Amino acid sequence: MFPVIRGALPGAPHPQPPSGDDIRPSTLRRTLPTAVTAAAALLALAPGAQAADTLPSGRLFTGKGAFGAVTNIDYSAVGVCRNLPARAWSFDVLAKNDVDVFFNADCRKGAPDKTGDLYYRTGTFGAGDFPWAAVSYRVRPADE
Secondary structure: OOOOOOOOOOOOOOOOOOHHHHHHHHHHHHHHEEEEEEEEHHHHHHOOOOHHHHHHEEEOOOOOOOOOEEOOOOOEEEEEEEEEEEEEEEEEEEEEEEEEEEHHHHHHOOOOOOOOOOOOOOOOEEEEEEEEEEEEEEEOOOOO
């Protein structure tokens, strides 16, 4: 029969709950945009909430992790290609429409300065970083 040990093993460090000093800035950069988007979604779904006040919402950021200058996605121009005023490296989206993001001007598919079939679709609810700097975008019709 094996002895039963209750609690921490002798000589083992006791686990401590994380303190505010243990939260790394890199963790905040990765989780903050998602948390903000999720909170906005919950507010939109709350009883009595006005969905028109929160939807659609989409932003493109000049830095990774939703940092830097912001360009708001123009959801009123469905199907229209928009060239960005500055290259975008990340996004957050809460909308009924997908957004196709391109790494070349004028919504040309392909890797930067190359032809091909590469582009990025944001989906309707999410946040993240692009593999290359985004240069243009197009809002897709909601029924596609």
